[in-house]
Amino acid sequence: MAISISVVMLLLILAVIFVRSGGLKISHALVCLLLGFYLAGTSIAPTIRSGVTATAGIVSGLRP
Numbered sequence: 001m002a003i004s005i006s007v008v009m010l011l012l013i014l015a016v017i018f019v020r021s022g023g024l025k026i027s028h029a030l031v032c033l034l035l036g037f038y039l040a041g042t043s044i045a046p047t048i049r050s051g052v053t054a055t056a057g058i059v060s061g062l063r064p
Helices: 002-021 026-040 045-061
Strands: none
Touching: 002 026, 026 045
8 A cells, every 4th residue: 555655646746747847748648647547546536536526517517
């Protein structure tokens, strides 16, 4: 579990750096993809899923 959390933190830091640098390359997209897979395997995954579902519900209910 400790190794998984440290890998998630490393990938999260790399993803933030890549997004802030402005140019998203293939290697940057792979880091973001790996971050998603590692986050899906953690205990926070249900919380992220419910948050994304609630946000999608709010956005879909907006009228322009």
